[in-house]
Amino acid sequence: MFNMHLTYGFYPGCVILTEQYAYEIAARNVLPLLDVKLVDLNNISCCGEPLMSMNKITWLYLAARNIAIAERDDLDIMCLCNACYLSFSKAKKLLKEDLGLLEKINSILSMEGLRYTGKSNVKHLVEVLHDDVGVDRIRERIRFKLAGLKLASYTGCHLLRPSSIVKVDDPENPSKLNRLVEALEASSPHYPEELECCGAGLLIPRPDGGLSYASIQLKAIVNRGFDGVVTVCPACHKMLDGKQAAINQTLGLNVELPVIYYIQLLGLAMGLSVRDVGLHLNQSPCDKLIARVRRNG
Amino acid sequence: MDEYDVLVVGGGVAGLQASVDLAGIGLKVYLVEEKHALGGHAAQLYKIAPQLVDSREIVEELAGKAFRNVEIALHSNVKSIRRAGDHFMVEVEEKPKYVSWSICNGCLKCVEKCPIKTSYNSMKTITIPAIYTIPGNTPPRKPIIDAERCLYFKDRSCRICEEACPANAIDFNQKALTSMLKCKFIIVATGFNMYNPSRVGEYIYDRHPNIITGLELELMSNPAGPTKGSIVKPSSNKPPRSVAIISCVGSRSEKHLKHCCRIGCTAGLKHAYYILDKLPEAEVYILYNDMRVPGRGYEEFYRLVRDKGITLIRGIPSEIRKLSDEELSMKIYDEASSKLYRLIADLVVLEVGVEAKLGKVNIFNIPIREDGFPESISILNSIEPIPNIFVVGCAQSPLNIAESITQAQAATGRIIAKIRGKTNLH
Amino acid sequence: MVMVLVDLTTSKESRWNSSRSILGIIGDQKPYSCYQCSKCSSGCLSAELLELMPHQVVSMIKLGFLDEVISSDIIWLCAYCLKCVERCPQNVAPAEAILALRNIAFERGVKTPEGYRLILENVFETGWIQSFQPVIGRDGEIYVRDNLDLPKKPEISNMDGFREALAKTLGEEG
Numbered sequence: 033m034f035n036m037h038l039t040y041g042f043y044p045g046c047v048i049l050t051e052q053y054a055y056e057i058a059a060r061n062v063l064p065l066l067d068v069k070l071v072d073l074n075n076i077s078c079c080g081e082p083l084m085s086m087n088k089i090t091w092l093y094l095a096a097r098n099i100a101i102a103e104r105d106d107l108d109i110m111c112l113c114n115a116c117y118l119s120f121s122k123a124k125k126l127l128k129e130d131l132g133l134l135e136k137i138n139s140i141l142s143m144e145g146l147r148y149t150g151k152s153n154v155k156h157l158v159e160v161l162h163d164d165v166g167v168d169r170i171r172e173r174i175r176f177k178l179a180g181l182k183l184a185s186y187t188g189c190h191l192l193r194p195s196s197i198v199k200v201d202d203p204e205n206p207s208k209l210n211r212l213v214e215a216l217e218a219s220s221p222h223y224p225e226e227l228e229c230c231g232a233g234l235l236i237p238r239p240d241g242g243l244s245y246a247s248i249q250l251k252a253i254v255n256r257g258f259d260g261v262v263t264v265c266p267a268c269h270k271m272l273d274g275k276q277a278a279i280n281q282t283l284g285l286n287v288e289l290p291v292i293y294y295i296q297l298l299g300l301a302m303g304l305s306v307r308d309v310g311l312h313l314n315q316s317p318c319d320k321l322i323a324r325v326r327r328n329g
Numbered sequence: 330m331d332e333y334d335v336l337v338v339g340g341g342v343a344g345l346q347a348s349v350d351l352a353g354i355g356l357k358v359y360l361v362e363e364k365h366a367l368g369g370h371a372a373q374l375y376k377i378a379p380q381l382v383d384s385r386e387i388v389e390e391l392a393g394k395a396f397r398n399v400e401i402a403l404h405s406n407v408k409s410i411r412r413a414g415d416h417f418m419v420e421v422e423e424k425p426k427y428v429s430w431s432i433c434n435g436c437l438k439c440v441e442k443c444p445i446k447t448s449y450n451s452m453k454t455i456t457i458p459a460i461y462t463i464p465g466n467t468p469p470r471k472p473i474i475d476a477e478r479c480l481y482f483k484d485r486s487c488r489i490c491e492e493a494c495p496a497n498a499i500d501f502n503q504k505a506l507t508s509m510l511k512c513k514f515i516i517v518a519t520g521f522n523m524y525n526p527s528r529v530g531e532y533i534y535d536r537h538p539n540i541i542t543g544l545e546l547e548l549m550s551n552p553a554g555p556t557k558g559s560i561v562k563p564s565s566n567k568p569p570r571s572v573a574i575i576s577c578v579g580s581r582s583e584k585h586l587k588h589c590c591r592i593g594c595t596a597g598l599k600h601a602y603y604i605l606d607k608l609p610e611a612e613v614y615i616l617y618n619d620m621r622v623p624g625r626g627y628e629e630f631y632r633l634v635r636d637k638g639i640t641l642i643r644g645i646p647s648e649i650r651k652l653s654d655e656e657l658s659m660k661i662y663d664e665a666s667s668k669l670y671r672l673i674a675d676l677v678v679l680e681v682g683v684e685a686k687l688g689k690v691n692i693f694n695i696p697i698r699e700d701g702f703p704e705s706i707s708i709l710n711s712i713e714p715i716p717n718i719f720v721v722g723c724a725q726s727p728l729n730i731a732e733s734i735t736q737a738q739a740a741t742g743r744i745i746a747k748i749r750g751k752t753n754l755h
Numbered sequence: 756m757v758m759v760l761v762d763l764t765t766s767k768e769s770r771w772n773s774s775r776s777i778l779g780i781i782g783d784q785k786p787y788s789c790y791q792c793s794k795c796s797s798g799c800l801s802a803e804l805l806e807l808m809p810h811q812v813v814s815m816i817k818l819g820f821l822d823e824v825i826s827s828d829i830i831w832l833c834a835y836c837l838k839c840v841e842r843c844p845q846n847v848a849p850a851e852a853i854l855a856l857r858n859i860a861f862e863r864g865v866k867t868p869e870g871y872r873l874i875l876e877n878v879f880e881t882g883w884i885q886s887f888q889p890v891i892g893r894d895g896e897i898y899v900r901d902n903l904d905l906p907k908k909p910e911i912s913n914m915d916g917f918r919e920a921l922a923k924t925l926g927e928e929g
Contacts, residue, residue, distance in 0.1 A: 053890060074912070075912055083856055086875060089924040092804065140920050144913060145913075192841075195841060204842055231834055236874070237832070241805050241832060308905075
C-alpha cells in the first residue's frame with residue numbers, strides 16, 4: 033500500500049463559489065479521505081469562460097492569470113467545473129501555439145506581477161478520481177454499496193469536446209464517469225442522449241432555450257428508467273437540478289429525478305452524512321435516493 | 330535460384346491482369362499473394378458499376394487464366410528485396426497453411442465444424458472460423474488455419490478440423506518455407522484497406538448490429554455470401570423496411586482520411602440499386618456530401634438509380650443514435666428543402682473510405698506521400714516510382730476496378746517495351 | 756462600384772473585401788474550408804430547437820454578409836456545446852466563428868445580451884461573475900456561503916492592478 037500524495041491547487045470557479053455550494057462542501061470533505069490534498073489559491077478570479085463571447089483577450093487573460101497563480105505556487109490546478117476546465121485547456125493550447133499572443137498576455141499579466149509559462153497542468157475532478165485515485169481505491173473505501181440503483185452518468189460537453197483540446201475521455205463513447213459510478217456498485221448503462229448539451233450556455237443569451245435543452249436530457253433519463261443522474265459540472269447540475277422545477281412548470285412536465293454530484297454520491301457511499309456532502313442543498317428530490325443508499329448499508 | 334522476368338505482388342484484379350498478360354506473351358511470371366485466395370476486394374463485390382456486370386465472372390476469368398499460365402504462391406509474402414545489377418533478389422516466405430492442399434478436396438467440412446468465430450477485417454457481420462476460406466468469390470476454395478486464432482496452437486485443446494476432414498489433409502506440423510528468386514521487373518499491386526468504421530465514433534458502428542459497411546452489404550448481396558444474397562438486418566435476419574446509406578464516412582476529413590476514396594459515391598448508388606432490386610418495398614435514402622460520378626457511363630448510372638426510386642438527400646448526419654434493438658435514428662439537414670429532418674432506418678450502410686496499404690510495410694522502399702500512397706514522379710509517369718518497380722491499381726491510388734485493370738495493362742506495356750529495348754523513358 | 760453578389764431577398768450586397776479584413780480576427784477557425792456538408796447543423800440542438808443553422812452562418816461569412824449576421828439574433832442562440840467543432844470534417848469550427856462574430860458585435864455595441872454586460876461589470880467589481888446567491892435547501896432553510904462551513908470567497912488583493920489589466924484587454928484585438 034503506497035502513500036499516494038496528490039496535491040492540487042483548488043480552483044472552484046464562480047458558479048460553485050457563489051451558488052453551487054454543495055459541490056465545494058462535498059469536495060472539501062470527501063477528497064482528503066482519498067488522500068487528495070487541496071491547496072487554496074489566493075487572488076484567483078473568474079476563469080473567463082463567459083467572456084469568450086465578448087472579447088477573446090479578456091477571456092484569455094482571465095484564464096492565464098489563474099494558471100499563472102497556480103504556477104507561482106508550484107501547483108497543478110484541479111477544476112470542478114467543465115467550463116473552467118475547457119477555458120483553461122483552450123488557453124493553454126493557444127498560448128503554447130501562438131507565441132505572439134503569449135507575449136501580449138504576459139505583458140498584461142506583468143501589470144499584476146504575474147507571469148505565465150504553461151508549467152502547471154490543469155485537471156478536472158473526474159480525471160483525478162478516475163486516472164489518479166483510481167476506481168479500485170474508491171471501491172475499497174465504500175461502506176454503503178449502491179447495488180440496485182441505476183444511475184445516468186452525465187459527463188457534460190466541455191469535458192469531451194473538442195477532443196483536440198480536452199482529452200479526458202472518448203468524445204463519442206465516454207465511460208470514465210460510468211466506471212466511477214460502477215465503482216460504487218450502482219449500474220450506469222449508457223443512454224443515447226448522454227452526449228447532448230444541458231443548455232447552460234444559453235442561460236445568459238436565451239434562458240428559455242436553455243430550459244428546452246435541459247428538458248430533453250431530463251425526459252430522456254426518466255424515460256430510460258434511471259433512478260437518478262450523476263453530474264460533475266456545476267453548470268449541468270444547475271440546469272438539471274436547480275432548474276428542474278422551472279422546467280416542470282414552464283414546459284408542463286412532471287419530472288421527479290434526483291440529481292446528484294458524483295462526489296456527493298461517493299461521500300454518501302463512504303458513510304458521510306447528508307450535510308457533510310451538501311446534499312441538503314440539492315433542489316431535486318434526492319431524499320428517495322438517499323433512503324435507498326442508506327438501506328444498502 | 331529461380332529466375333523470373335516479372336514478380337507480381339498481389340493477386341487482386343490488377344495483379345491478375347498483369348500476370349496473365351505477361352505470361353500470355355511468354356514471359357516468366359511469379360505471382361505472390363499474401364492471402365490464400367485470389368481476387369482481392371473485387372472478389373467480395375456482387376456487381377461492378379456502372380455496367381452492373383457480375384464481379385464473379387471477371388474474377389473467375391482472370392483467376393482461371395492465372396492458374397493455367399502463371400506460377401502462383403498463395404499465402405505468401407515478400408520478405409525482402411535488394412538490387413543486384415539489373416536484377417532484383419527477392420526473398421519470399423510461404424506461410425504454413427496447416428492444410429495439405431494437394432490432398433484437400435475443398436469439401437470445407439472443417440470450416441463448418443470449427444468452433445471459433447471472429448469478425449473478418451473488422452466487418453462485424455462477416456465472421457470466419459480459425460480454419461477458413463476468404464469470404465466472397467475467392468478461388469481456389471481451400472482453407473488454411475490461422476495459428477493465432479486456432480485453439481490447437483494455443484493449448485492443443487481442439488482437433489475438430491482434423492477429425493472432420495475426410496481426406497486427412499490437416500497437417501499441424503507444416504513450417505514456413507523461404508525461398509530466394511531473381512527477377513527483372515516487379516509489379517506491386519497490393520491494393521488498399523477499407524477504413525475501420527469504429528474510428529468514426531459518432532456512427533456507433535460497434536454499438537448496434539444494424540449498422541454495416543458498404544463491403545458488408547456487397548457480401549450480403551452476393552449469392553456466395555453469408556445470407557445467400559438476401560439483404561437483411563442483422564438484428565433479426567428479416568428484410569429492412571428503410572435503409573440509410575451514408576456517404577463519405579471517414580473520407581475527405583481532416584480528422585480521418587483526408588483524401589476522397591473515388592469509389593464511395595458510385596458504391597452508394599450501386600448499393601441503393603441492390604436494395605431496391607431485391608426489396609422493392611424498401612425506402613432507401615442516400616445521405617451524401619457531394620455526388621462524384623465522373624467517367625463514361627457513370628452519370629447515366631446515377632440517373633438510372635434515381636429513376637428506380639431512391640431518395641437522395643444532400644446532407645450528412647452528425648451522428649447515429651440507437652432508437653431500439655432494430656432501429657436507428659439520425660438527424661439530417663436537407664439542403665434542397667432547407668429543413669431539418671429525423672430519419673429512422675432499420676439498416677444503415679456506411680460507405681467508408683479507403684486507406685493506403687503500401688506505406689505500412691514498405692518492403693520496396695517506394696517513396697510515399699503524406700496520404701500513404703506512393704509518389705507520382707510526374708504526369709508522364711504515375712506508375713513507375715522506382716526504375717523497374719511498378720505500382721498499379723489501388724496500391725497506387727484510390728481507383729475503381731476498370732482503372733486498376735487499365736493501370737496493370739499499362740505496366741505490362743511498359744515492361745514489354747523495356748524488354749524490347751524500345752524505350753528511353755528514364 | 757460594381758455589385759458582385761447581391762442577396763435577392765434582402766437586396767443587401769456582399770462586402771467581401773471587408774469580410775476578409777475582419778476575418779483576421781476570427782483566428783482559429785477556417786470558414787473558407789467549408790464544403791457545405793451540413794454535418795454541423797444536423798447535430799446542432801439549437802438548429803432543432805432555435806433555428807440556428809451553423810452551416811448557414813459559415814456560408815454568410817464566406818459570402819461576405821458579415822454585417823447582417825453580426826446584427827442578427829441567431830449568433831446568440833449557440834449553446835457552445837462544440838459538437839460542430841468535434842465533428843466538422845474540415846475543421847471549420849462554426850461555434851468558434853460564432854464566438855468571433857459575438858466579439859465583433861460586442862465591440863460595435865450591437866445586440867449583446869444584457870446578461871453578458873452584467874457579468875463583465877461583476878468581474879470588474881469583484882473578480883467573479885456574480886455575487887453570492889441564496890439557496891433554499893430541501894429543508895426549507897435559506898443558505899448562503901457565509902452560513903455554510905466554507906472558507907471565505909477568495910479575494911484579489913491588488914484589485915487596482917487587476918482592473919487595469921482587464922481594461923487593457925478590452926482595448927486589444929484578438
